[in-house]
Each structure stands twice: as structure tokens, then as C-alpha cells.
Amino acid sequence: MGSLLSLPVVISALELGFIYALVALALFLSFSILKIADLSTDGCFTLGCAVGAQVAIMGHPILALPAAMLAGVCSGFIMAMLQTKMGVEPILSGIIVNTGLYTVNLAVMGFSSNLSIFKADTIYTLFQDWLGNTWYRLIVSIILVVIVCVVLGWFLGTRLGLSIRATGDNTDMVKASSINPGFTVTVGLCVSGALTALSGCLIGHYQKMCDINLGTGMVTIALASLIIGETLIGKGSVKRHIAGVILGSCLYRFAMAIALRLHVPAECLKLVSAVIVAVAIAAPYLKQRAAFQKRKMAAMAARKGGNDA
Amino acid sequence: MLRLTNVKKTFNPGTVNEKVAINGITLTIEDGEFATIIGSNGAGKSTLFNCIAGSFYPDEGSVKLDERDITFVPDYKRATQIGRLFQDPMRGTAPNMTIEENLTLAYLRASKKGRGSAFSRMSVQERKLFRERLALLGMGLEDRMKQPVGLLSGGQRQALTLLMAATLVPPKILLLDEHTAALDPATAEKVLDLTKRVVEENHLACLMITHNMHSALELGNRTLMMDSGKIVLDIQGKEREGLTVDGLLQRFSVGAGKELDNDRILFSK
Numbered sequence: 001m002g003s004l005l006s007l008p009v010v011i012s013a014l015e016l017g018f019i020y021a022l023v024a025l026a027l028f029l030s031f032s033i034l035k036i037a038d039l040s041t042d043g044c045f046t047l048g049c050a051v052g053a054q055v056a057i058m059g060h061p062i063l064a065l066p067a068a069m070l071a072g073v074c075s076g077f078i079m080a081m082l083q084t085k086m087g088v089e090p091i092l093s094g095i096i097v098n099t100g101l102y103t104v105n106l107a108v109m110g111f112s113s114n115l116s117i118f119k120a121d122t123i124y125t126l127f128q129d130w131l132g133n134t135w136y137r138l139i140v141s142i143i144l145v146v147i148v149c150v151v152l153g154w155f156l157g158t159r160l161g162l163s164i165r166a167t168g169d170n171t172d173m174v175k176a177s178s179i180n181p182g183f184t185v186t187v188g189l190c191v192s193g194a195l196t197a198l199s200g201c202l203i204g205h206y207q208k209m210c211d212i213n214l215g216t217g218m219v220t221i222a223l224a225s226l227i228i229g230e231t232l233i234g235k236g237s238v239k240r241h242i243a244g245v246i247l248g249s250c251l252y253r254f255a256m257a258i259a260l261r262l263h264v265p266a267e268c269l270k271l272v273s274a275v276i277v278a279v280a281i282a283a284p285y286l287k288q289r290a291a292f293q294k295r296k297m298a299a300m301a302a303r304k305g306g307n308d309a
Numbered sequence: 310m311l312r313l314t315n316v317k318k319t320f321n322p323g324t325v326n327e328k329v330a331i332n333g334i335t336l337t338i339e340d341g342e343f344a345t346i347i348g349s350n351g352a353g354k355s356t357l358f359n360c361i362a363g364s365f366y367p368d369e370g371s372v373k374l375d376e377r378d379i380t381f382v383p384d385y386k387r388a389t390q391i392g393r394l395f396q397d398p399m400r401g402t403a404p405n406m407t408i409e410e411n412l413t414l415a416y417l418r419a420s421k422k423g424r425g426s427a428f429s430r431m432s433v434q435e436r437k438l439f440r441e442r443l444a445l446l447g448m449g450l451e452d453r454m455k456q457p458v459g460l461l462s463g464g465q466r467q468a469l470t471l472l473m474a475a476t477l478v479p480p481k482i483l484l485l486d487e488h489t490a491a492l493d494p495a496t497a498e499k500v501l502d503l504t505k506r507v508v509e510e511n512h513l514a515c516l517m518i519t520h521n522m523h524s525a526l527e528l529g530n531r532t533l534m535m536d537s538g539k540i541v542l543d544i545q546g547k548e549r550e551g552l553t554v555d556g557l558l559q560r561f562s563v564g565a566g567k568e569l570d571n572d573r574i575l576f577s578k
């Protein structure tokens with residue numbers, strides 16, 4: 001096991017785990033709370049990366065973060081408008097926005113399919129000297145993600161946050177509390193977009209480059225992290241849920257890291273990740289089935305025993 | 310005071326499925342008036358409530374609340390003044406949220422003016438208030454405030470919904486759509502008692518749909534009977550005192566020109 005997971009491997013898995021956890025948190029908001037399958041996640045992720053990279057290239061690595069989040073808010077807002085004002089089905093509105101974002105992302109990247117920020121400072125390199133070469137990326141990622149988690153946890157406990165949670169749970173009840181569900185859906189999707197884009201921005205800064213296809217498959221990976229977390233920690237309070245999402249995201253990265261160390265060829269990684277997702281989603285159900293079978297067997301055995309006596 | 314003037318509602322107009330659900334209803338309910346509504350299935354009772362609550366807009370006529378025309382005000386905006394309970398106990402509460410979170414949301418209607426309060430959290434005083442109110446239900450819910458509402462029984466949920474819709478922030482008018490129909494007789498009795506108390510204490514105007522002829526006569530101070538989208542009978546005051554279920558049925562057949570055909574009406578005596 002020692003050879004399988006050396007320190008650099010562990011560190012980089014944790015780094016990626018924390019950064020990608022933000023997308024999983026975004027899906028936690030849109031998918032688990034609002035019950036909306038947000039298929040614009042892929043495009044929104046790349047959007048955050050592109051905007052973050054451009055702003056960093058312009059020499060503002062810190063400003064890159066809020067700029068990317070703002071771009072994400074816009075993406076979420078457009079999707080929400082399609083859903084609440086124009087009656088487009090949630091899935092469709094995600095697909096539409098995702099398609100449109102491809103062009104937008106290219107435009108942000110100056111109509112080239114990749115963008116390098118090797119020459120400019122990133123949010124990470126700013127702290128490199130200060131925190132040491134081994135740990136700086138992990139520490140910066142953890143601090144940022146923890147801040148986001150604390151703010152998100154706080155937000156979901158406010159009246160507005162509660163209304164957003166209730167919207168996915170019972171829309172009638174939200175209306176009865178004199179809240180416009182269209183409004184809560186909009187706020188929820190904007191926040192979710194901001195988180196996705198922030199994650200994209202951080203990945204861009206982390207890899208010092210941005211690629212137009214960076215976000216492809218992101219929604220599946222984030223969903224896997226979310227569900228791994230839910231399976232392991234359970235669907236408890238919001239705080240527990242958030243912790244589960246981060247744990248799930250890190251575990252997913254460890255699984256991928258191990259696959260790489262086992263010399264699974266890079267071309268096969270998507271398949272590995274699809275298998276992990278499928279297993280993660282099926283696990284709770286299979287667990288339940290197994291428990292049910294066991295109880296059935298026990299009951300049948302008891303019945304037989306009773307007849308004999 | 311609620312005032313309906315010549316309200317009409319037709320579903321799917323101009324198609325084979327055309328259905329006149331409400332056919333010109335004019336009705337005034339004063340503050341403190343508690344009217345029960347009876348009528349066969351499909352008579353248009355729920356549709357009437359939907360028009361009052363704003364779930365959909367009427368085709369014709371107007372709905373006024375305290376002389377303010379609310380005919381085309383969206384439902385969530387009316388909710389500050391209209392409380393509503395459905396037959397399905399699941400409709401009034403958010404199952405995955407705790408009792409206290411549900412109450413906080415319902416309480417939002419009170420603090421509507423301070424829009425800035427969107428980012429405030431439940432205060433200690435509020436929690437105390439919720440506890441006190443829950444204790445009044447006598448169901449022990451005050452000790453389960455951190456539990457998800459989904460764990461409660463139907464009757465408990467309906468009592469909680471009543472608390473949220475009618476007492477936490479008293480509305481101007483309370484609409485009850487067969488709100489005890491899904492409960493067992495004992496629990497239904499309890500929720501009905503609670504309803505009576507809530508309406509009296511808060512001096513609400515209240516409309517209650519029921520299929521139980523006994524409760525229709527026993528509760529409140531006015532009884533309306535609907536048939537084919539019209540109010541065919543409106544009994545109150547002296548006339549209502551001493552009226553029996555048989556008497557009511559007889560009055561119905563005179564009013565509607567036919568026998569009341571309905572399996573769900575309870576004739577229990």
C-alpha cells in the first residue's frame with residue numbers, strides 16, 4: 001500500500017478532491033436540495049476556468065475568483081430564467097445553456113481552444129514562497145473550500161436558505177409561506193453556478209492552463225462524489241451533508257489515483273470513473289436489497305423452525 | 310371580509326372536455342364568520358378555493374379581500390392573508406425539514422416588511438414562541454422540534470399545518486379543504502376541535518369543505534351547499550339552529566332539484 005500511495009500522490013488527490021468538491025457542493029444545492037438536474041455544469045465549469053485564467057493573465061489572480069463566480073452566477077441566472085419565466089424543462093434548459101456556453105467559453109479564451117497561464121501569477125503561486133513548495137496548493141485549496149462550506153452552511157440556515165431548501169421539498173408549502181418559488185429557484189441556481197465556476201477557476205489556476213473541453217463529464221464526477229458522500233455519511237443535517245460531499249470528492253480522487261498507479265491506461269480513465277459512479281449510485285440500493293434478503297431468510301428459517309417444533 | 314362577485318371558471322373551454330366548474334358564485338364572508346361547505350363530488354368546491362387562493366384565476370368576476378381586489382394577485386402574494394389546508398396532510402409541510410424549520414418558514418409571513426431579514430436566522434425568542442405554540446397542540450411535538458416533519462403521523466402533520474397556516478401568523482381567511490378526511494375518527498375529532506379553537510381565538514373568517522354532514526351543521530355559524538358550480542343552499546342564523554341531517558338533505562333536494570348522490574357523504578347519526 002505504501003508504494004501505491006506515496007505522499008505526493010496523497011497530496012495531489014486531496015488537492016483535487018477539495019477543488020472538485022466545490023462542483024459537488026453546487027450539485028448538492030441544485031440536485032439534492034432543489035431537485036433539478038443541472039446539465040449546464042460542464043459548461044459552467046469551463047466558463048469559470050476561462051474567466052479565472054483570463055483575469056489572472058491580466059495580472060489579478062485574486063480578482064479572478066470573484067470574477068469567475070460572477071460569471072457562474074450569470075450562467076445560473078440564465079438557466080433559472082429559462083425555467084421560471086419561459087417554462088423550459090430543467091433538463092432542457094441545462095442542455096441549452098451548456099450548448100451556448102461552449103461559444104461563450106471560446107470567446108472568453110480569445111477564440112483559441114486552450115489558454116496557458118504559466119507566465120502569470122495564480123492564486124496558488126501567490127502563496128508558494130510563503131507556504132512551501134510541497135503544501136501550498138493543498139493549504140490554499142483547503143482554506144478556500146472551508147470558507148465556502150462555512151458560508152454555505154450558514155446561508156442554508158437563514159430564512160432565504162430555508163426557503164430554497166423547502167422549494168425542492170414542497171413547493172406548495174413555499175407558496176403558502178408567501179415566498180415566490182421562482183425566486184428561490186433562481187437564487188439557488190445562481191449560488192450553484194457560482195460554486196461550479198469557482199471550482200473551474202481553481203482548477204485552471206492549479207493546472208496553470210485552461211482547455212475548452214476541461215468541463216466534459218464534470219456533472220457525472222460531481223454526482224459520483226455527492227452520492228459517495230451520501231452513501232457513507234448518510235443524508236443527515238446540512239452540515240453532515242456538506243462534510244459528506246467533501247469526503248466523497250476526496251475518495252473519488254483517491255480511487256482515480258489508485259487506478260493510475262495500477263497502470264490503468266489514461267484512455268481508460270473515463271470508463272473507470274463511469275464504473276465508480278455506477279457502483280456509488282447502486283451501492284445504497286444493493287445494501288438495502290441485501291439487508292432485505294437477510295431478513296427474509298431469517299424469517300423463513302424461523303418459520304421452518306416453528307413448524308418442526 | 311371576503312367578497313366574491315359573480316365568479317366563473319370553465320376548464321378546457323371550446324374543447325370536448327369543456328367543464329363549467331364554477332358558474333357564477335356571489336358570496337360574502339364576514340370576519341369571524343365560519344361557513345361549512347358541502348356538496349357532491351365535482352360540485353366545484355375545491356375549484357372555488359383555488360380561485361380564492363389564487364391557484365388559478367377565474368374567467369369572470371372578482372375576488373376581494375377587505376375591499377382590495379385580489380382577483381389577479383399571484384397565489385404566493387395572497388398567502389400573507391390566506392391560510393389553506395388540504396385533504397392531503399403531506400401538502401402543507403416540507404417533509405425533509407425539521408418542525409422548527411417549517412415553523413420558521415411559516416413565520417416568514419409575519420416579518421414580510423423587513424425584506425432585509427432574508428439573511429437572518431431563527432432567533433431564541435422565535436424558538437420559544439414555537440415551543441409554546443406547539444405545546445398548545447397537546448401532541449408532544451414541542452419536544453421533537455429538531456425532527457424532520459416526515460417522521461410525523463398524518464394527524465400530527467395536519468395539526469402542525471393548522472398551526473402554521475392559521476395561528477402563527479393569523480390570516481384574514483382560512484380555507485379548509487376536507488382537512489380531516491385522511492385522518493382516523495379520533496384524530497379527526499382532535500384536529501376539528503383545534504380548528505374550532507383557532508378560528509374562535511383569532512376571530513378568523515373561515516370556509517371549511519367537508520363531506521361529514523354532522524360537522525357541517527355542528528361547526529361554524531353558516532352552511533353552504535354547492536351543486537354543479539353553484540351555491541344552491543345558504544343556511545344561517547335561526548334557520549340553521551335545530552336543523553338535522555335529514556332536514557338538510559331534504560332542503561338540498563329542493564334547492565338542487567335532485568337527490569344528493571354521493572357515496573362519500575357520511576350519514577352517521
Ligand SMILES: Nc1ncnc2c1ncn2[C@@H]1O[C@H](COP(=O)(O)OP(=O)(O)OP(=O)(O)O)[C@@H](O)[C@H]1O
Pocket residue numbers: 320321328329330348349350351352353354355356357
Ligand atoms: N385542473 C382541472 N382541469 C380540468 N377540469 C378540472 C380541473 N379541476 C377541476 N376540474 C373539474 O371541475 C369540476 C369541479 O371539481 P372540484 O375539484 O372543484 O370538485 P369538488 O367539489 O372539490 O369535488 P370533491 O368533493 O370530489 O373534492 C370537476 O368536474 C372536475 O373534473
Ligand SMILES: [Mg+2]
Pocket residue numbers: 354355356486
Ligand atoms: Mg375537492
